Amino acid sequence: MDVIGVHGREISHVTESAQFAVVPLGSVEYHGPHSPLGTDTILAEGFAKRVDAALRPLIYPTLPFSACPGKTQHYPGTISVRPSIFIEYLTDVVEGICRLGICNIVLLNAHDGNMGPARVVAESVTSTYPDASFLIINWWQMASVDFTQQLGLFQGTAGRGHGGPYEMSAVKALRPEMVTVQESDLELDSCPPLSSLPYVLVEGTPQGWDGYTGHIQQCSLEAGQTIVVEASRNMNLLIQEWLDMKKKTNKEAK
Structure with a gap:
């Protein structure tokens, strides 16, 4: 259910029924000359709409403004909110949800720069609301890194990267135009x-970068549809497992 359409008299019923x-x-x-400035907002909204209704979600509006890294801040169209401000803003949003009595919250993320602030907010709010549980989902991690290579969706690349064919094919599947x-x-x-090991590298001007990266000529509707289906399937499986774990934990605590 979309919270925007909930009437005041319905709030209690909706919050009781939502899981x-x-x-x-x-x-x-900025995601390159080929991509909309709202790329991450389109993706966040698109995957929110693909959360299985049978799981009884309460969908909130997408937060469109957030902290952007130095490597995109100076490209035209980028609007960056200071990380400290975004953290405070997101804290107020999720605490408002917690006050309604909804303790399980999915932060469905489509922007790399939101990963750190989202984790900070989740950790902080659980100190105020001990019953709160946050599941932070980065949509691009809902398909394995080698998924596109196994299916041959892109040639000579997995397609990953800011504004690259993996991300932009997914946008194309949601909004082809x-x-x-x-x-x-x-x-x-x-x-x-x-290295083959996980690591984080932060640079102001990375190699192979012009506000985006990747073999963008390989963007395709067909690849995007495959990616969106796989990511949505795994996202819903993850949410179901999380809810099942919460039910089991609550049952054992009684």
Whole structure:
């Protein structure tokens, strides 16, 4: 259910029937000449709509403004909110949801820069509301890194990267008219991995970067539809497992 359409007289019934709230997190950020500034907002909203209604979610509006990294802040169209302000804003939003009595909250994220603030907010709010449980979902992690390679969706690349074919194909599946790759748009090779181990590398001007990266000529509707189906399926399985765990824990506590 979409919270925007809930009438005042219905609030108690809706909050009692909802198993969890969904807060989509987006951004207004440059993603290359071929991509909309609202890429992350489109993705956050799109995947929120694909949360299985049978799980009884209460869907909140997407938060469109957030903290953007230095490597995109100076590109035209990017609007960046200071991280401290975004953390305070998101804290107020989720505490308002907790005050309604909804203790299970999914932060459904589509913007890399939201990962740190979302974790900070979740950890902080659980100190005020001990019964609160946050599931932070980054949509692009709902399909394995080698998923596109196993299916041969892209050639010579997994497609990952800001504004790259993985992300923009997913946008194309949700809003086909919003991705417009032209022959003159540059193909960019991102920095090769430093290790097979997970790591975080933060740079103001990464290798193979012009406000985006990747072999964008490989963006396709077909690849995007496959990615969105896989990510949505795994997202709903993850949410179901989380809810089942919460029910089991609550039952054992009684």
